[in-house]
Amino acid sequence: MDFTDLLQLVVYGMVLGSILTLGAIGVSLLFGILRFSNFAHGDIMTFGAYTAFVVISVFHGPVWLALPVGMIGGALISIIADQLVYRHLRRTQPVILLISSFGMALIIRSIIQLIWGTQDKSLVKGIQMPMHFGDIAVRPDHIWIFGGCVGIVIAVHLFLTYTRMGKAMRAMSDNMDLARVTGIDAEKVIICTWALGGALAAAAGVFLALDTRLTPMMGWSALLPIFAAAILGGFGKPYGAIVGGMVIGIVSELSTAVMPPAYKPAIAFTVMVIMLIVKPNGLLGARR
Amino acid sequence: MTFELSGLASYGVFLLTMAAIYAVVSLALNVQWGMTGLFNIGIAGFYAIGAYTSAIVTSPPSTEHLGGYGMPFVVGLLAAMVMSGLIAIFVGLITINLRSDYLAIASIGIAEIVRLIFKNEDWIGNGVRGIAGIQRPISDNPLVYLAVVVVVLVLVYLTIERARKSPWGRVLRAIRENELGAQAAGKNVFRFRLEAFVMGSVLMGLGGGLYAHFIGFVSPESFEPIFGTFLAWVMLIAGGSGSNKGAVLGAFVIWFVWSGTELLTNLLPATMTTQASSLRLLLIGVLLQVILLRRPEGILPEERPHVGASPVSSTEIEDEAAE
Numbered sequence: 379m380d381f382t383d384l385l386q387l388v389v390y391g392m393v394l395g396s397i398l399t400l401g402a403i404g405v406s407l408l409f410g411i412l413r414f415s416n417f418a419h420g421d422i423m424t425f426g427a428y429t430a431f432v433v434i435s436v437f438h439g440p441v442w443l444a445l446p447v448g449m450i451g452g453a454l455i456s457i458i459a460d461q462l463v464y465r466h467l468r469r470t471q472p473v474i475l476l477i478s479s480f481g482m483a484l485i486i487r488s489i490i491q492l493i494w495g496t497q498d499k500s501l502v503k504g505i506q507m508p509m510h511f512g513d514i515a516v517r518p519d520h521i522w523i524f525g526g527c528v529g530i531v532i533a534v535h536l537f538l539t540y541t542r543m544g545k546a547m548r549a550m551s552d553n554m555d556l557a558r559v560t561g562i563d564a565e566k567v568i569i570c571t572w573a574l575g576g577a578l579a580a581a582a583g584v585f586l587a588l589d590t591r592l593t594p595m596m597g598w599s600a601l602l603p604i605f606a607a608a609i610l611g612g613f614g615k616p617y618g619a620i621v622g623g624m625v626i627g628i629v630s631e632l633s634t635a636v637m638p639p640a641y642k643p644a645i646a647f648t649v650m651v652i653m654l655i656v657k658p659n660g661l662l663g664a665r666r
Numbered sequence: 667m668t669f670e671l672s673g674l675a676s677y678g679v680f681l682l683t684m685a686a687i688y689a690v691v692s693l694a695l696n697v698q699w700g701m702t703g704l705f706n707i708g709i710a711g712f713y714a715i716g717a718y719t720s721a722i723v724t725s726p727p728s729t730e731h732l733g734g735y736g737m738p739f740v741v742g743l744l745a746a747m748v749m750s751g752l753i754a755i756f757v758g759l760i761t762i763n764l765r766s767d768y769l770a771i772a773s774i775g776i777a778e779i780v781r782l783i784f785k786n787e788d789w790i791g792n793g794v795r796g797i798a799g800i801q802r803p804i805s806d807n808p809l810v811y812l813a814v815v816v817v818v819l820v821l822v823y824l825t826i827e828r829a830r831k832s833p834w835g836r837v838l839r840a841i842r843e844n845e846l847g848a849q850a851a852g853k854n855v856f857r858f859r860l861e862a863f864v865m866g867s868v869l870m871g872l873g874g875g876l877y878a879h880f881i882g883f884v885s886p887e888s889f890e891p892i893f894g895t896f897l898a899w900v901m902l903i904a905g906g907s908g909s910n911k912g913a914v915l916g917a918f919v920i921w922f923v924w925s926g927t928e929l930l931t932n933l934l935p936a937t938m939t940t941q942a943s944s945l946r947l948l949l950i951g952v953l954l955q956v957i958l959l960r961r962p963e964g965i966l967p968e969e970r971p972h973v974g975a976s977p978v979s980s981t982e983i984e985d986e987a988a989e
Contacts, residue, residue: 415767417707463955470962473705473766477899478958480707484896485951491944602778605771613767640786647775651760654768 382513387631393520393589395627396527400582401604402611402619403534404575410551410614411571414472418459418482419579419604420597425486426452426580427587427596428494431501441502445526445584452580453573455486460572483598490594499592501584523585530581531620534574538616543570551614602643603630606650612659625649679808681925686815687876689917692901693819693826693910694869700907700968701830702862703842705766708773709898711780712867714889715753716746716874718784721797721884732790739803743818743875750871751864758863763856777895785886796885800878815876819914822869827910829865838862839908897924900954906964915966924950 401423408416429451430444439447459482467475508515538544546567549557558564582604583597590596607626611618626646633645691709698704720742723735737745753776761772784791791797802811829835837858840848849855878884897920905916927949931942957964 409767415770417770463959466959473703474958474962476705476767476770477903478955480896480899481951481954481958484947485955488944488948488951492941492948495940496944602771602775605774609768609771638786640782643775644779644782647772647779650775651772654764654772655760658764658768 386514391628391631393523395624396524397582397585398603398607398627399620399623400527400578402607402623403616404578405608406614406616406619408575414475417479420601421483421486422452422576422579423583424597425455427583428490430584448584449577449580452576456572456576501587501592519588603646606646609650610653679812683812683815685918685921686819687873688921689819689914690822691870691873691898692913692917693822694866695898695902696913697862698866702838704863705770706773707770707895708777709870709895710889711777712750712870713874714780715750716871717878717884718791719749720746720875721800721878746871746875747868751868754864754867758860762859762863781886798883800882802879904957906966908968909966912964912966
């Protein structure tokens with residue numbers, strides 16, 4: 379294991395990290411406004427990826443079209459879940475919502491299995507020739523994934539900073555009561571947050587399926603590193619999620635240099651636990 | 667002794683035994699969530715630790731996995747409880763004072779790591795091939811084993827019911843309702859929460875041990891999150907979290923419903939058999955949402971002390987302080 383190999387792992391880590399970032403931003407946004415950890419987030423990712431898969435396999439559409447369609451799918455299923463179930467549980471303790479989202483994760487996953495079966499699928503067929511930058515090999519997919527994630531994160535940043543809805547979301551996240559007093563329509567903001575979180579999750583799902591394979595369990599397996607990333611960056615802080623996602627992604631990939639790759643989720647978990655012991659509020663301070 | 671049961675009767679015995687094992691797990695979750703408010707969704711992890719520990723301790727010598735100690739059944743179950751307890755102490759020390767979201771995530775992490783270890787470390791439990799030939803105690807007769815499980819269930823129930831009514835149990839509920847209040851009354855919140863977490867996990871390990879000896883086979887695939895964790899949660903919430911009677915009743919009702927869905931999906935045409943298990947999951951997931959929306963307190967709600975209008979059991983905290 380020399381320096382080039384390590385650098386190669388860092389490249390893989392950045393790709394994984396950018397995918398985790400998209401997931402973690404969604405989790406963080408939802409937590410900031412609704413005060414609960416959405417355990418169905420991973421399965422919304424999977425659902426978005428399968429929606430994109432329909433565009434590619436049934437309609438033979440290109441990937442750049444499948445991505446936004448998948449994101450719409452992720453947004454829709456999040457809003458449906460909210461309107462059917464979560465909306466009626468908002469007045470209870472947040473932890474009831476947590477249990478409910480755990481059940482929702484299973485509902486979404488079984489719907490996926492009912493429609494698409496349990497077999498692995500690949501989003502895009504064919505073998506790609508890696509490009510070489512010195513001794514580092516990069517698949518064209520990886521550039522698309524990383525570039526796509528950066529683009530989406532910038533779009534989210536602009537949305538949160540400059541639009542009325544984005545400002546309303548940040549206001550609600552800072553102080554729910556104060557935001558309502560100033561005339562913000564809380565229900566509308568909550569629906570938009572679900573849409574945004576669901577769309578981001580779906581984008582993460584599409585990219586993850588591009589990077590690996592499409593399986594009904596892929597989202598649930600990604601849930602742990604995504605939460606680790608969100609906690610690392612400070613729960614409820616979307617910008618912290620970027621740092622958290624990158625750290626978890628790179629550390630997970632680097633760990634394969636010394637440990638069997640099967641233990642990647644355990645590494646994400648260990649980083650999270652160390653963080654919780656040393657600095658429980660995350661790198662950028664968590665919302666209480 | 668050879669004793670043949672007819673098909674239907676043997677299915678009934680199977681149903682009852684599994685329901686009773688789940689009732690132990692549901693009671694264990696009630697100590698953690700129902701009584702103390704600790705959010706554990708890593709039940710499958712402690713269940714797996716218990717199942718593997720008992721399998722390893724009681725199995726005859728083997729070159730394929732750790733173990734070959736050939737110990738009796740009771741020693742296997744005790745080892746399962748001790749092992750789950752030790753791991754729970756380790757996990758609890760780190761996570762027990764975290765907010766419920768963090769504890770929930772940490773518990774998923776533990777369950778996942780436990781599964782990864784059993785899957786990848788062949789020397790412990792023979793990897794994905796699992797451990798087979800785990801013996802039942804006394805005789806192979808399923809009725810005898812049902813009796814053993816029921817005796818264990820009754821013992822667990824009596825212990826937890828006793829604990830719930832004791833000062834210890836009242837402190838747990840005080841912490842659940844008002845952590846700061848309990849702290850102000852001089853209670854060591856950290857210690858009580860840790861004790862409840864460890865007690866629950868020990869019983870989950872016991873449930874896992876009972877399961878291993880009943881089925882006779884354990885593998886990492888037996889412990890997908892659905893088998894341990896999700897069903898136990900649905901059982902406790904359906905039965906009435908906080909109530910031990912509810913936890914047991916919920917376990918039996920939900921296990922019968924879950925098994926009933928199998929009969930239902932058996933009616934599906936043969937081409938849809940692969941989808942059947944997904945459909946069952948979907949039904950049970952929807953059932954949980956309906957319970958949460960329509961009857962969140964469960965079939966047998968927790969008996970709460972009547973202390974005026976306030977939902978916070980402040981008098982209990984004072985009682986505790988006085989002792």
